[in-house]
Amino acid sequence: MKAIVIENYGEPAELVERDLPVPRPAADEVLVQIKATSVNPIDWKVRRGFMKSQASWKFPVVLGWDLAGVITKVGKNVHDFQVGDEVFARPDGPDLNGDGTRGTYAEYAVVKANQLLLKPAQLSYAQAAAIPLAGLTAWQVLVDRLHVKAGDKVLVQAGAGGVGMFAIQIAKHLGAYVATTASPENTEMLRKLGADEVIDYHQQEITAVLHDYDAVFDTIDQIPAGLAILKPTGRLVTIAGQPTEAQQVAHPSASHWWLQANGTQLKQLAALVEAGELQVVIDSSFPLTAAGLQAAHKLSENGHVHGKIVITTDQ
């Protein structure tokens, strides 16, 4: 099968096309023919070697942690899915300490059945592939960690990003008042997604305009500013930094979150999409080629993606 791999850490040019064996599903897995995947910042952080201290990658590494496609094989213990089902998932991806080729920049990938969900018919493969990693992260932080409830004042940093756009809409679904930060050209779009207040972070510090917040979702590693706007009982969760010990003593709720693959929560996100409460915003689409992935990584690293970058196999 065609796969886009890295054989070294480094620049986007390290993304090259290779022919790899089609993976074989274990008893609790299915094999998916991938129609679309997406690019997340973790992809280029791994490519650059930023995760070296946490993972001993064995090259070649196939990056990619989102997929939508069609099941072509089913493991012997899988009973809820069958060949031909259209599905989407946030699979485990490349194994940190073992097989590095289990990512989704490829024509096929294996996925544990409990991480899969049938793709809502109204969603394209590209839209479905844009949801899992970013959508699950937003859901887990807002619902499971920040316990956002109706009437809460919530700040979502970087509202125009892949995680931010889902987070604004999920927080509104939960009944919160939502402030967010963005460049001014994104204000109108974020208001349409439901943001009550959009702060141009180039012009204003959040600490100058926000106070007494119940929850801060930090996606940009600006923990001190986030903590400064909380009310005494407020909570902060970061997906981009690590609170210091001193910060955690002063604010015990301040914590880092790393997303967990979860098919059940993906179902709740899909239900919101089907109900028209969650829009999937796609910034751009590239083909599953070395040039396509290189361009997609450059765009993501540039730091101003609006919504999600998707990769499709049929372009």
Ligand SMILES: NC(=O)c1ccc[n+]([C@@H]2O[C@H](COP(=O)([O-])OP(=O)(O)OC[C@H]3O[C@@H](n4cnc5c(N)ncnc54)[C@H](OP(=O)(O)O)[C@@H]3O)[C@@H](O)[C@H]2O)c1
């Ligand atoms: N821990 C986890 O499990 C986990 C999961 C997912 C993501 N992450 C991390 O979370 C971060 C966000 O992920 P993502 O997918 O949302 O990234 P992304 O889509 O690449 O985010 C891009 C957005 O960031 C905004 N931005 C950049 N600098 C900003 C600033 N100083 N203030 C406000 N907005 C700013 C840009 O907005 P403008 O164009 O409007 O300036 C752009 O829309 C990344 O570091 C990623 O690695 C962690």
